[in-house]
Amino acid sequence: MNDQPAPSYRPLYQQIKEALLSRIVSGVWPPGTYIPSESALSQEYGVSVGTLRKAVDALANEHVVIRHQGKGTVVATHDSDRSLFQFFHFVRFDGSRSLPVSRVLQRRCRQATLEEAQALEIEEGTVVVHIQRIRVLDDVPALLEDLVVDAKRFPALENEPQTLPNTLYQLYQQKFSQSVAKAEERLLAVVAGQQEQKHLGVEIGSPLLEVRRIARGLQGEALEYRVSRCNTQHHCYLNEL
Amino acid sequence: MNDQPAPSYRPLYQQIKEALLSRIVSGVWPPGTYIPSESALSQEYGVSVGTLRKAVDALANEHVVIRHQGKGTVVATHDSDRSLFQFFHFVRFDGSRSLPVSRVLQRRCRQATLEEAQALEIEEGTVVVHIQRIRVLDDVPALLEDLVVDAKRFPALENEPQTLPNTLYQLYQQKFSQSVAKAEERLLAVVAGQQEQKHLGVEIGSPLLEVRRIARGLQGEALEYRVSRCNTQHHCYLNEL
DNA sequence: CAGTGGTCTAGACCACTTA
DNA sequence: AAGTGGTCTAGACCACTGT
Structure with a gap:
């Protein structure tokens, strides 16, 4: 579904999205856990907050994570x-x-x-x-x-x-x-x-x-x-x- | 579907989204026409380009308009x-x-x-x-x-x-x-x-x-x-x- | 080449949650 | 009050499309 046609150019936020996803898939962040804050993650990856936000946005759109204003971003569970x-x-x-x-x-x-x-x-x-x-x-x-x-x-x-x-x-x-x-x-x-x-x-x-x-x-x-x-x-x- | 529950606070980009939508609905921009560029619209509404982009993004997500990099943003037609x-x-x-x-x-x-x-x-x-x-x-x-x-x-x-x-x-x-x-x-x-x-x-x-x-x-x-x-x-x- | 949308930055402030 | 995500800004640069 999300086939990238020989990218030749890969936006930063997509790479970061996959980096985040791999940490979820590998079990570093199991379902139900809150991932680090956007500012923390942006520092860790050395990108601006805006770019990191686009990565998290993409995951949120696919229901992989769920944002909660004021609380944080949680890895989605099937009971939510x-x-x-x-x-x-x-x-x-x-x-x-x-x-x-x-x-x-x-x-x-x-x-x-x-x-x-x-x-x-x-x-x-x-x-x-x-x-x-x-x-x-x-x-x-x-x-x-x-x-x-x-x-x-x-x-x-x-x-x-x-x-x-x-x-x-x-x-x-x-x-x-x-x-x-x-x-x-x-x-x-x-x-x-x-x-x-x-x-x-x-x-x-x-x-x-x-x-x-x-x-x-x-x-x-x-x-x-x-x-x-x-x-x-x-x-x-x-x-x- | 997109019912806002008595907002009390209405993000700028949503207001602009509706302003754009009303111009489409009213026939100012009929289907198939390219709307003004993002920079032009941001000036017209007196907001930053980023904010205007969020408004257009919302319309694009609902397939009301279609973006074409390098060309512009067109009001969606049913033959596209x-x-x-x-x-x-x-x-x-x-x-x-x-x-x-x-x-x-x-x-x-x-x-x-x-x-x-x-x-x-x-x-x-x-x-x-x-x-x-x-x-x-x-x-x-x-x-x-x-x-x-x-x-x-x-x-x-x-x-x-x-x-x-x-x-x-x-x-x-x-x-x-x-x-x-x-x-x-x-x-x-x-x-x-x-x-x-x-x-x-x-x-x-x-x-x-x-x-x-x-x-x-x-x-x-x-x-x-x-x-x-x-x-x-x-x-x-x-x-x- | 100029003009468009797409990406990225750095920072300010707002709204919401929790303690 | 401190910390989170949500909004907004102003500007730089990149990729793509037309001429």
């Missing part, structure tokens, strides 16, 4: 209110948000299918952790989700405590040091099968909204491939352009 | 490549874009339904122009679109030349001085009916992706309400987060 809905677009028809409740149906290791391998940019047959869950919105079982992650990147995820947190990305961040920073979603319409009939309470053949998401880390690595099938009788997917 | 795909999210499954070709099926004036009136923020029964068309992607009739606009805002739209341009928003801008700046889309899954069977060549009861879009002008006024039903056999809706 703001970040919660960057990846969750299902709302009531009037546009109001509703918090999902999750129930895990299945959790096991297996080999990646071709589709999953391509999405995760790994070899077909690589061992992945597969989790299936339903998500309840306003007491309606609205989504049936299947997601896979590379087992090497998330060791022993299948043995995590029985009650997985509602926001899985928080778990990825806290237990596996993997922060989801962006994602691509492909949406299409499909028909409900037996599984959806059973878990979502819809009739076989009824239309569902399918969302295929590739979630990516701070440096664009594919972390998770997720397929959600949603009953859009009571909720819809909202996108603002 | 960049702006074309802000509102068109249908792609092939590999993510590559494909240009739509449109064919108008119907065009007439009638009274707004309740749903349309609410979307357009007008009274139920107000006269609207209703256009129905199909859009072909890669030689596949992929979308069936129904859209309505307030007839008062778009006088005699129903009498426009038989061959409406492919990008309607370009027409809105050139003939009616209405620039679409942002939009909200609600996505859900529906089943195909007779109309979709006839025009999209899908079977009755097969699943379709329905997109309900409210397109808004530079100041947030609802300009158009559009419902698209898409056959997602060969294309999908792509969203990057």
Whole structure:
């Protein structure tokens, strides 16, 4: 997405942005910690405050850090209110948000299918952790989700405590040091099968909204491939352009 | 969306941003024209170049203007490549874009339904122009679109030349001085009916992706309400987060 | 070459948070 | 009151576009 086309000239603030990012990625500044003040950082890097600000601005725009006037700049966590809905677009028809409740149906290791391998940019047959869950919105079982992650990147995820947190990305961040920073979603319409009939309470053949998401880390690595099938009788997917 | 909560303090660059915007809205700087240089504007408003830049930056971020290094800053038009795909999210499954070709099926004036009136923020029964068309992607009739606009805002739209341009928003801008700046889309899954069977060549009861879009002008006024039903056999809706 | 936007500087002051 | 990010200034220089 942010491909620089053979730069030949690289603005200072971009170099500093990457320097800061590498300190976040490497774990020097874990999520939730306040990074040094702008004046301190500008001195450390030997640049003006204005230039350093542009670097931090860029990170703030990508939700990697969050600024708080008077307090400081914190590395973003997936429990901060703001970040919660960057990846969750299902709302009531009037546009109001509703918090999902999750129930895990299945959790096991297996080999990646071709589709999953391509999405995760790994070899077909690589061992992945597969989790299936339903998500309840306003007491309606609205989504049936299947997601896979590379087992090497998330060791022993299948043995995590029985009650997985509602926001899985928080778990990825806290237990596996993997922060989801962006994602691509492909949406299409499909028909409900037996599984959806059973878990979502819809009739076989009824239309569902399918969302295929590739979630990516701070440096664009594919972390998770997720397929959600949603009953859009009571909720819809909202996108603002 | 950009609601300021009783500011009590209003940064200079925001005031200037609105001053610039009002000159665009009022037609002093129509779409496609280059606005004065940053130094000229900074002198006119009696602020520093840096402050004026922040104002223009804000407009550029909202795609109201487009900067061109070495040339100047131009008021955005709907034919500029960049702006074309802000509102068109249908792609092939590999993510590559494909240009739509449109064919108008119907065009007439009638009274707004309740749903349309609410979307357009007008009274139920107000006269609207209703256009129905199909859009072909890669030689596949992929979308069936129904859209309505307030007839008062778009006088005699129903009498426009038989061959409406492919990008309607370009027409809105050139003939009616209405620039679409942002939009909200609600996505859900529906089943195909007779109309979709006839025009999209899908079977009755097969699943379709329905997109309900409210397109808004530079100041947030609802300009158009559009419902698209898409056959997602060969294309999908792509969203990057 | 002149003119544009893009980067960078050094410093002042303001608004907000915390102690 | 001290420290943070947010605004604003005035000016220098760089990269890109036209003529």
